[in-house]
Amino acid sequence: QVQLVESGGGLVKPGGSLRLSCAASGFTFSDYYMSWIRQAPGKGLEWVSYISSSGSTIYYADSVKGRFTISRDNAKNSLYLQMNSLRAEDTAVYYCARDGGAAWYFDLWGRGTLVTVSS
Amino acid sequence: SYELTQPPSVSVSPGQTARITCSGDALPKQYAYWYQQKPGQAPVLVIYKDSERPSGIPERFSGSSSGTTVTLTISGVQAEDEADYYCQSADSSGTYRGVVFGGGTKLTVL
Numbered sequence: 745q746v747q748l749v750e751s752g753g754g755l756v757k758p759g760g761s762l763r764l765s766c767a768a769s770g771f772t773f774s775d776y777y778m779s780w781i782r783q784a785p786g787k788g789l790e791w792v793s794y795i796s797s798s799g800s801t802i803y804y805a806d807s808v809k810g811r812f813t814i815s816r817d818n819a820k821n822s823l824y825l826q827m828n829s830l831r832a833e834d835t836a837v838y839y840c841a842r843d844g845g846a847a848w849y850f851d852l853w854g855r856g857t858l859v860t861v862s863s
Numbered sequence: 864s865y866e867l868t869q870p871p872s873v874s875v876s877p878g879q880t881a882r883i884t885c886s887g888d889a890l891p892k893q894y895a896y897w898y899q900q901k902p903g904q905a906p907v908l909v910i911y912k913d914s915e916r917p918s919g920i921p922e923r924f925s926g927s928s929s930g931t932t933v934t935l936t937i938s939g940v941q942a943e944d945e946a947d948y949y950c951q952s953a954d955s956s957g958t959y960r961g962v963v964f965g966g967g968t969k970l971t972v973l
Contacts, residue, residue, distance in 0.1 A: 779962070789898075789906065789949050791962035803960045839905055848953035848962055849896040851917065853905040 746770035746852060748840045753857030760830050760861070766823040766840030766854055774798075774818035777843035779850065780825045782836035782859075792838070793825065797846075808834075830861045865889050867950050867965035874971040881937040883968045885950030888931055895933040896951045897926060899944075900967075906949065910935060937970070945972040 752764040764780070780792040793814040794803040802814055813826040823840055837856040844851035867887040875881040885895060895913050898906035908917055910926035913933060923938045937944055950965040 781962075788967040789900075789951075789964040791964065794960075794962070805961060844908070844911060847894070847912075849894070849908065849911055849951060850898075850906075851908050851911070853907070855905050 748842065748852060748854035750838065750840050750854045750857040753838065753859045755860045755862065756830055757863050758831060758861055761826070761828045762830065762859060764825040764827065764838055764840075764857060764859070766825075768821045768823065768840075768842075771842075771852075773816075773821040777846050778816060778823045779841045779843065780814060780823075781839045781841050781850070781853075782834075783839070783856075784833075784836040787836075790836070794843075794848075795823070827859070830859075832861050835859060835861045865954060865956060865963060867952060867963055869948075869950060869965040869968045871966070872969045872971065874973055875937075875940050876973045877942060878939055881940050881944070881970055883935045883937075883948050883950075883970065884932055885934070885965050886932045887952060887963075887965075889954070889956070890928065890931050890933055890952060893952045893955070895926070895928065897924075897935045898949045898951065899946045900949065901946045909948075940970075940972055942972050945970055 749767045779794045795814045811829045815824045839856045840854040841850035842852040897910040899909045900906040909924045913928040914926040925936045947967045949967045954961045954963045
């Protein structure tokens with residue numbers, strides 16, 4: 745069925761790195777823009793990064809620019825988020841989300857993967 | 864970037880109408896979107912492009928826009944509608960491109 749499944753979360757020390765993955769199925773992944781969105785424990789939603797269907801256009805939130813890198817492999821129906829120089833404030837559930845039509849909204853979300861940054 | 868402002872909480876009795884507002888200076892120029900999030904679950908899109916309802920979303924959910932404020936209306940609220948609701952819009956100020964979410968509104972069904 746149509747779904748997104750995130751993986752790769754876990755516990756990492758401040759300054760460390762982690763790579764998140766999102767596996768897409770049930771739709772033509774290469775047709776869609778994709779995003780990563782996070783939610784700190786007990787807090788609201790925060791958009792992290794956005795990538796076009798071909799991967800040629802990428803945007804980042806100011807809070808992660810220079811530390812995080814979004815990428816995709818359309819042959820593998822997969823989205824990635826490389827997170828470097830992690831900070832305690834990066835602790836959150838990270839969701840992979842599909843753009844509804846290159847229109848900057850999200851019509852399909854994964855269940856999320858928890859990233860905890862702590863010493 | 865700019866902000867979207869929502870009330871932290873709204874309470875309503877079953878069968879009544881709940882209205883959740885979202886204010887932002889760019890809303891006259893950008894569409895608004897609404898998501899429902901229940902505890903421990905991922906958000907679900909309930910309204911897109913200010914007032915469109917995705918397939919599978921009950922008709923009691925509707926959206927409207929007036930100036931710098933958009934409103935999510937839930938008519939005939941049911942217990943299952945108790946959740947957090949987030950508005951969202953695109954942020955394209957100057958050369959910046961991104962997404963902004965409101966702080967969220969907790970809907971309590973009394």
